Amino acid sequence: MKRVIVIGAGASGLMAAYAAAKNGNDVLVIEKNEKAGKKIYITGKGRCNLTNDIAADDFLENVVSNRKFLTGCIHRYPPSWLIRFCEEGGLRLKTERGDRVFPLSDKASDVTACLLRYANSVGVRFQFHEKVEKIVVSDCIVSGIITDKGRYEADAVIVCTGGLSYPATGSTGDGLRFAESLGIGTVKCMPALCxxxxxxxxxxxxxxxxxxxxxxxxxxxxxxxxxxxxxxxxxxxxxxxxxxxxxxxxxxxxxxxxxxxxxxxxxxxxxxxxxxxxxxxxxxxxxxxxxxxxxxxxxxxxxxxxxxxxxxxxxxxxxxxxxxxxxxxxxxxxxxxxxxxxxxPIEEGIVTAGGVDVGEIDPKNMQSKKVKGLYFCGEVLDVDAYTGGFNLQIAFSTGYAAGNSIL
Ligand SMILES: Cc1cc2nc3c(=O)[nH]c(=O)nc-3n(C[C@H](O)[C@H](O)[C@H](O)COP(=O)(O)OP(=O)(O)OC[C@H]3O[C@@H](n4cnc5c(N)ncnc54)[C@H](O)[C@@H]3O)c2cc1C
The missing domain is CATH 1.10.8.50 (Helicase, Ruva Protein; domain 3)
Incomplete structure (x- = not known):
């Protein structure tokens, strides 16, 4: 059993936490907000367009940055996988114009509730109102984190802190600063979908x-x-x-x-x-x-x-x-x-282009090539796609790939 810390309880963090915990790991999610899924709540005008019900290859056509990097991950965890996952978790879905998938209830909060049910079912622990300030690494192996409230030891840390868009939801670029402080390359951030x-x-x-x-x-x-x-x-x-x-x-x-x-x-x-x-x-x-x-x-x-x-x-x-x-x-x-x-301005973009350089990341499991046990998922990575549910699917697929790889 490994001690896993997930930074951020957004789409990718909730998925990564569940995937790691179902493999028997001890998982703690640290989130600086008072609750999980603040950004999910405002997606799709409050209805959350969580994916796009098309085949993986067609999905990849809608990825703007670093399609090749995402190819394996989206093929392993495509929209059909996410749809089954949600429905098995009690979230009923519907598909609208342009293959856009929404909760049948039209409530984005039901998506977060579903992810929290999954996380709770495998014992994921949550710490809200706590901000991660530093990732501790020794000899190129992650060993823990330091927050504004204390220090935690960890065998694996999954960074799911999002990009720079809509900072009021908590995505203020912390993950990019963590990467830079560890010598992990980043690509300049730009507004996208704005x-x-x-x-x-x-x-x-x-x-x-x-x-x-x-x-x-x-x-x-x-x-x-x-x-x-x-x-x-x-x-x-x-x-x-x-x-x-x-x-x-x-x-x-x-x-x-x-x-x-x-x-x-x-x-x-x-x-x-x-x-x-x-x-x-x-x-x-x-x-x-x-x-x-x-x-x-x-x-x-x-x-x-x-x-x-x-x-x-x-x-x-x-x-x-x-x-x-x-x-x-x-x-x-x-x-x-x-x-x-x-x-x-980037704060108004629906997503952030740029982020952690995917050349630094193993596309199979989102692990840093430089720092063992350190993972980056979701919008913190230099990946972005068009509107239509693609960005959330990327967050879910990369989050699952990382969490599930920790055995
Ligand atoms: C208005 C709007 C509408 C959108 N609609 C859609 C849509 O319908 N479909 C779609 O596919 N995509 C949509 N998107 C994009 C999508 O929401 C994001 O791509 C996705 O949420 C990214 O998930 P994430 O987990 O990577 O990051 P986020 O959801 O941003 O989560 C990051 C989390 O990390 C936490 N955090 C950050 N730093 C720290 C720290 N230092 N310590 C502790 N916690 C920290 C944050 O508080 C936050 O909760 C929309 C975006 C916006 C802004």
Whole structure:
């Protein structure tokens, strides 16, 4: 029997603790908050999208950073494993649009309750309101931890402290500091799954407008570096919504202010078809002002910005619009330009990109290659994925892989 300390009672920590304790180890979870699963509680808008019910290979397509590192772990502990685990633990689930899995109750707290039932069933002990400050290592072997309340001996320590996002839930980057203090490499942390700040000086009126079925693309020079189809939203700072969140994860290692974002407002129509469509509307409204001829094609709030970008006077009568002006309108409809300035701060990201360098970690069991008995799981690692339940599944799978490897 080994003395195992798990730092953090989030998704990965609760799973790691159960997996280690069911193997007969003595497991103590130390959590600085007053309770377990503070972040789980706010996931999926309080409903917790805990995984995505797809095969492991398809799952891995949704991993943005270090897919290869996660391949073995996700194949061993795929969504089907997690779904069975939850249901056997009394948590009934449902699958929604996009294969997203939620508790049938729509309550994120039921996910934490299920994990706590598992942990309690195998004797996991919890210490709340206690903050780990240091990991003690001698001769490259972990020997214990020091907290703000005392010192504990351990044969294994599993670091499940999360990243830097939503620090009010407890994830304040402590695990990264532990790694750095032990000479374990880390990769610079970046916000991921976050909004993008854009120059909105001329676009203030767009705030609150949400668009469906658009294609949002980011360009570095003439090269498209990220492109997503779906929904987006204009906000007070710039843009957000599903397509934009995904895009942020792909552009966060680039100089965002040097990119250009183009929104294809009519992605289903090629240039020729769209031009025919515009001509049809222009015929219908030939004696009206240009702004009034676009009401069937665009949401009202977008008409003025589109015409301004196309350098066309909104009051001009449609029958006097030139061919060049029509071509410019078409061009803007296929690529409404936005100037990104930055990503929103890391604290606002749904997840953190960057973290403990996976080159330092054994992908089979999440153990440090430098320090024996020291493990890193979940968001503290340099792994991140798109929205859809992927990030929690990564936390659960890596947590289980670590805990279960301690025999
Ligand atoms: C608003 C929001 C919504 C989200 N929705 C989803 C979703 O629906 N689906 C999905 O897949 N993902 C979602 N995510 C992402 C997902 O929640 C995280 O990726 C996941 O919770 C990471 O789990 P973790 O165990 O690695 O870290 P965390 O859940 O952050 O847990 C870390 C724990 O460690 C504790 N801790 C930290 N340092 C110390 C220390 N020094 N001593 C003691 N304890 C410490 C913290 O208090 C915390 O409890 C969402 C994230 C946010 C912010």
């Amino acid at each position: 909004g993008i700040v854009c120059d909105m000086r001329a676009l203030k009126d767009l705030q609150g407008l949400s668009l469906k079925n658009v294609r949002v693309s980011a360009y570095e020079g003439s090269k498209c570096v990220s492109s997503f189809f779906g929904e987006m939203l204009f906000t007070h700072f710039g843009i957000s919504g599903p397509t934009v969140l995904s895009m942020s994860s792909e552009i966060n290692r680039r100089p965002v202010e040097k990119l250009k974002i183009l929104i294809d407002l009519k992605p289903a129509l090629d240039d020729e078809t769209l031009d025919r469509r515009i001509l049809r509307d222009f015929d219908k409204y030939s004696n009206k002002q240009l702004a009034n001829a676009l009401i069937e094609l665009l949401p009202k709030k977008l008409i003025a910005p589109v015409l301004a970008s196309a350098r066309c006077a909104p009051g001009k009568l449609v029958h006097s619009v030139t061919k060049e002006e029509r071509a410019r309108i078409l061009q803007i409809l296929k690529g409404f330009p936005l100037q990104p300035i930055s990503l929103r």
